[in-house]
Amino acid sequence: MPTQILKAYKIRLYPNAEQQVFFAKSFGCSRFIWNKMLADKIDHYKATKTTLNNTPAQYKKEFEWLKEVDSLALANVQQNLRAAYSKFFKQGSGFPKFKKKGQRDSYTTNNQKGTVAITKNTVKLPKIGHINAKLPDKINGLIKSATISRKPSGRYYVSLLVETVIEPLSKTHSNIGIDLGLTDFIVLSDGTRVANPKFLSKLQDKLSREQKILAKRREVAKTDQRKLSDSKNYQKQKLKVAKVYEKITNARKDFLHKLSFSLIKNHDVIAIEDLNVKGMVKNRKLAKAISDSSWSSFTTMLAYKSEWYGKTLVKIDRWFPSSKTCSGCGHLLTKAEWPLSVRSWNCPSCLQENDRDLNASINILNQGLLLAKQSKTVGATGLA
Numbered sequence: 001m002p003t004q005i006l007k008a009y010k011i012r013l014y015p016n017a018e019q020q021v022f023f024a025k026s027f028g029c030s031r032f033i034w035n036k037m038l039a040d041k042i043d044h045y046k047a048t049k050t051t052l053n054n055t056p057a058q059y060k061k062e063f064e065w066l067k068e069v070d071s072l073a074l075a076n077v078q079q080n081l082r083a084a085y086s087k088f089f090k091q092g093s094g095f096p097k098f099k100k101k102g103q104r105d106s107y108t109t110n111n112q113k114g115t116v117a118i119t120k121n122t123v124k125l126p127k128i129g130h131i132n133a134k135l136p137d138k139i140n141g142l143i144k145s146a147t148i149s150r151k152p153s154g155r156y157y158v159s160l161l162v163e164t165v166i167e168p169l170s171k172t173h174s175n176i177g178i179d180l181g182l183t184d185f186i187v188l189s190d191g192t193r194v195a196n197p198k199f200l201s202k203l204q205d206k207l208s209r210e211q212k213i214l215a216k217r218r219e220v221a222k223t224d225q226r227k228l229s230d231s232k233n234y235q236k237q238k239l240k241v242a243k244v245y246e247k248i249t250n251a252r253k254d255f256l257h258k259l260s261f262s263l264i265k266n267h268d269v270i271a272i273e274d275l276n277v278k279g280m281v282k283n284r285k286l287a288k289a290i291s292d293s294s295w296s297s298f299t300t301m302l303a304y305k306s307e308w309y310g311k312t313l314v315k316i317d318r319w320f321p322s323s324k325t326c327s328g329c330g331h332l333l334t335k336a337e338w339p340l341s342v343r344s345w346n347c348p349s350c351l352q353e354n355d356r357d358l359n360a361s362i363n364i365l366n367q368g369l370l371l372a373k374q375s376k377t378v379g380a381t382g383l384a
């Protein structure tokens with residue numbers, strides 16, 4: 001059965017000078033109303049121990065310039081603030097934070113009967129009209145909302161949320177286990193190793209080189225007793241670092257999208273380990289942290305794409321001993337037998353030689369198939 005989904009399209013915008021001013025105002029007003037409403041809520045709570053239900057409209061009399069921007073942008077701030085509060089109370093997330101200038105400049109608006117639309121090379125937005133844009137080949141379906149953002153690199157993007165109908169992918173009668181590799185990005189139970197793309201590691205090297213230069217320029221400004229905001233060389237380099245960083249983020253996302261889609265397309269059941277990435281990212285080096293956060297985005301993509309396309313994703317408990325079990329005979333290595341930091345080991349029970357990552361991915365697949373069978377969510381995938 002076809003499924004209706006909300007798909008996000010990230011599109012580069014090329015606003016002219018006037019449009020850039022409008023965006024800057026919109027970012028500023030969104031940030032202002034967030035901070036103002038949050039501060040008032042906090043004060044109100046301190047005074048009365050009750051929650052203040054404030055709305056952007058209340059502030060428009062006192063701060064007339066709020067009327068110059070898209071009122072939906074402000075309405076979305078109210079909604080986001082409400083969501084942040086509910087997350088804090090219901091899910092134990094952190095308390096909503098104040099927003100600083102230049103950090104995540106963005107605002108969101110909604111499509112009301114064509115107020116947000118696209119042409120071949122423009123995106124139309126409320127109150128500002130058509131902005132030059134670089135659009136992907138085809139966007140089909142109803143546009144629901146648009147989030148406009150300005151990155152530290154100075155580039156503008158719009159993320160369009162589009163109602164799209166997708167058809168499930170046909171069954172392949174093939175299943176796969178995925179292990180997060182030690183040196184490769186992932187290792188599959190069929191023996192395939194997917195390396196981290198070379199261009200990504202090249203870009204990462206470039207990033208750390210540029211960051212070193214940035215640190216030096218910071219030192220120079222300090223020695224000369226100049227403010228960083230007055231140091232042209234420092235600002236120039238800061239922009240350069242932001243551009244490389246953005247390039248890495250985009251390239252990495254692209255790589256993960258292609259990889260996750262190809263796995264979903266070629267297999268019916270996909271088994272992965274449910275790793276505690278939050279704990280992993282702490283106390284790690286940059287490269288490792290990037291790979292860990294890749295893993296987190298990757299599993300998120302696998303999760304929603306498997307739902308979109310009618311496939312099954314099984315997450316294995318992170319305490320499942322995928323690395324310490326022989327995939328040949330099921331022997332569980334004892335502490336004494338467990339070879340630390342060894343790429344391959346011979347099973348003391350059946351003597352099979354096990355590559356560390358491949359063996360783990362096979363165990364993940366077997367465990368995944370077992371769980372999938374138990375939950376009976378895979379009746380038609382040929383697991384019987």
Ligand SMILES: [Zn+2]
Pocket residue numbers: 326327328329330331347348349350351352
């Ligand atoms: Zn064995």
